[in-house]
Amino acid sequence: MSYQVLARKWRPKSFSSLVGQDHVVQALSNALSQQRLHHAYLFTGTRGVGKTTLSRILAKSLNCATGITATPCGECDACRAIDIGRYVDYVEMDAASNRGIADMVSLLEQAIYAPSAGRFKVYMIDEVHMLTKEAFNAMLKTLEEPPAHVKFILATTDPQKVPVTILSRCLQFNLRQMASSTITAHLQDVLGQEQITFEAPALQLIARAANGSMRDALSLTDQAIAYGNQSVRETDVRSMLGAIDQSYLYELLRALIANDAPALLDIAQQMDSRSIGFESALKDLAALLHLLAIAQHNPQAIADDHPERRTLLELSSQLSAEMLQLYYQISILGHRDIGLAPDAYAGFTMTLLRMLAFKADAMAPTSAAPAGNAGSTENNARATSASGGARAALAQSRQAAAQNVQQEPASTTPVGLMETTISVTEAAVINQPVIESPQTEEPAPAQPVSNNEAETVNWDGNWRSLVENHLSKLGLVRALAQNCELVSYDADQMTLRIGDAHKHLASTNYLDKLNSALNNYFGRRIKLTIQVGQEANTPARQMAVEKAELQDQAKDAILSDHFVQGLMQEMGATIVPNSIKPLH
Numbered sequence: 001m002s003y004q005v006l007a008r009k010w011r012p013k014s015f016s017s018l019v020g021q022d023h024v025v026q027a028l029s030n031a032l033s034q035q036r037l038h039h040a041y042l043f044t045g046t047r048g049v050g051k052t053t054l055s056r057i058l059a060k061s062l063n064c065a066t067g068i069t070a071t072p073c074g075e076c077d078a079c080r081a082i083d084i085g086r087y088v089d090y091v092e093m094d095a096a097s098n099r100g101i102a103d104m105v106s107l108l109e110q111a112i113y114a115p116s117a118g119r120f121k122v123y124m125i126d127e128v129h130m131l132t133k134e135a136f137n138a139m140l141k142t143l144e145e146p147p148a149h150v151k152f153i154l155a156t157t158d159p160q161k162v163p164v165t166i167l168s169r170c171l172q173f174n175l176r177q178m179a180s181s182t183i184t185a186h187l188q189d190v191l192g193q194e195q196i197t198f199e200a201p202a203l204q205l206i207a208r209a210a211n212g213s214m215r216d217a218l219s220l221t222d223q224a225i226a227y228g229n230q231s232v233r234e235t236d237v238r239s240m241l242g243a244i245d246q247s248y249l250y251e252l253l254r255a256l257i258a259n260d261a262p263a264l265l266d267i268a269q270q271m272d273s274r275s276i277g278f279e280s281a282l283k284d285l286a287a288l289l290h291l292l293a294i295a296q297h298n299p300q301a302i303a304d305d306h307p308e309r310r311t312l313l314e315l316s317s318q319l320s321a322e323m324l325q326l327y328y329q330i331s332i333l334g335h336r337d338i339g340l341a342p343d344a345y346a347g348f349t350m351t352l353l354r355m356l357a358f359k360a361d362a363m364a365p366t367s368a369a370p371a372g373n374a375g376s377t378e379n380n381a382r383a384t385s386a387s388g389g390a391r392a393a394l395a396q397s398r399q400a401a402a403q404n405v406q407q408e409p410a411s412t413t414p415v416g417l418m419e420t421t422i423s424v425t426e427a428a429v430i431n432q433p434v435i436e437s438p439q440t441e442e443p444a445p446a447q448p449v450s451n452n453e454a455e456t457v458n459w460d461g462n463w464r465s466l467v468e469n470h471l472s473k474l475g476l477v478r479a480l481a482q483n484c485e486l487v488s489y490d491a492d493q494m495t496l497r498i499g500d501a502h503k504h505l506a507s508t509n510y511l512d513k514l515n516s517a518l519n520n521y522f523g524r525r526i527k528l529t530i531q532v533g534q535e536a537n538t539p540a541r542q543m544a545v546e547k548a549e550l551q552d553q554a555k556d557a558i559l560s561d562h563f564v565q566g567l568m569q570e571m572g573a574t575i576v577p578n579s580i581k582p583l584h
């Protein structure tokens with residue numbers, strides 16, 4: 001039996017099995033039960049949240065042989081045909097590829113005729129915002145006076161680009177991005193039923209990388225199963241996702257806590273040599289600080305099976321609430337301004353050193369002389385003027401926090417407290433240009449960020465090594481690249497092939513990101529073309545095969561070991577299945 005990808009196999013077939021979209025499901029179910037039907041629905045939401053799935057369930061609800069219902073039977077001809085995508089009166093059209101007036105007109109001409117099998121003709125137009133203006137106008141006429149037997153289901157990731165005249169004639173439902181806990185729970189359920197062993201942190205990592213899209217999460221799980229030889233392990237998933245390993249962020253925070261500038265600069269150097277992007281590092285740092293602040297207020301907010309729970313709690317106990325606020329603010333501003341810095345390395349290290357400048361001040365005794373009443377040496381003067389700014393910011397932020405508590409005794413939510421503190425602190429930071437001055441005399445950062453990679457690269461055509469070494473921090477874009485095979489390339493074009501089972505990874509969004517990563521790597525514009533075809537010798541498949549070979553070798557080595565043979569023969573010992581793991 002051929003393997004069916006999880007996303008297809010586990011595509012929900014009824015409203016009750018659709019997870020994470022309760023608000024939409026409830027509204028639609030009520031409308032169907034009360035026979036309050038609209039002639040056009042618009043589903044909005046990012047990719048992979050269930051727009052097409054919902055559309056198919058709705059089509060079944062409208063055409064099920066048991067009558068118009070919120071619980072289509074799933075067994076009649078109409079339900080079954082819609083499930084496998086072969087129902088004459090349900091048409092799915094992708095506006096991204098059929099966007100012109102001719103396609104729309106021919107669809108609308110068909111719409112006039114009564115349905116041939118069901119109650120309604122249901123037209124699902126995906127990515128409807130891609131239609132041309134003429135096509136929208138053609139559709140508008142039908143939407144204004146729709147034949148009674150026609151239902152439109154429009155779906156889009158970008159409702160802003162749909163004309164208001166169309167929007168106003170649709171019943172609109174906004175599908176949410178799925179919370180990573182919802183995704184994790186669903187993956188657990190699916191893997192349990194598939195009888196595939198998994199480690200909880202591995203699912204957490206997948207859920208986070210999937211970024212709200214259940215379909216992406218299931219694709220990544222498929223890949224993890226192949227890679228991990230029928231089990232989903234944390235280490236495998238980390239390496240599969242390009243090790244979005246954030247340990248360097250923890251190192252940075254430890255160095256900040258220890259007030260250790262040389263260590264900070266050292267870590268920045270290491271990040272540079274591992275080509276970790278400084279801009280995204282600042283964003284990740286802000287996200288981590290946010291998590292630490294949450295952990296400080298409510299340790300329960302960090303899930304028990306969070307892969308880094310212990311580290312997070314440890315770090316949050318070592319930083320005061322005020323320092324967390326300041327570091328957060330500084331990293332946000334550092335991220336905003338990194339484009340203005342001489343280069344990304346300078347922007348990044350200056351941001352870290354700014355945090356240290358505040359830190360030094362926060363630790364200074366409160367009775368220190370106020371700014372202007374400086375000591376005799378130049379150094380003292382410098383330190384004092386800098387810390388004056390920092391202290392003012394800190395004091396203001398403390399005061400703001402205190403005021404906030406006094407003014408609104410009812411509001412005990414930490415969130416409200418945080419928001420006020422942030423805005424005041426931001427003003428303080430922005431208005432204190434002086435805080436950057438001490439760093440001008442710090443030793444200059446040793447190496448500006450290297451732009452060597454942007455030079456034209458003579459490439460040997462080794463797609464796998466390119467993917468492994470240079471597209472390593474791109475999460476799902478990397479998954480896309482791993483599942484592609486190189487077909488051809490020359491100086492300014494590259495053609496890849498992706499297997500049918502993975503073609504959903506090749507969305508415009510990820511293709512654009514892959515293309516720009518390639519442009520970056522080659523230092524010139526590459527025209528990227530992706531063909532969909534037979535699954536072939538992709539890096540993902542090569543890795544899975546190698547892994548399986550290693551596993552076989554490890555098994556052979558164990559089984560041919562004399563000691564093990566002795567144990568098995570003489571003591572009746574058996575080997576626990578899947579307990580053998582290759583040494584890396």
Ligand SMILES: [Zn+2]
Nearest residue numbers: 064073076079
């Ligand atoms: Zn049915």
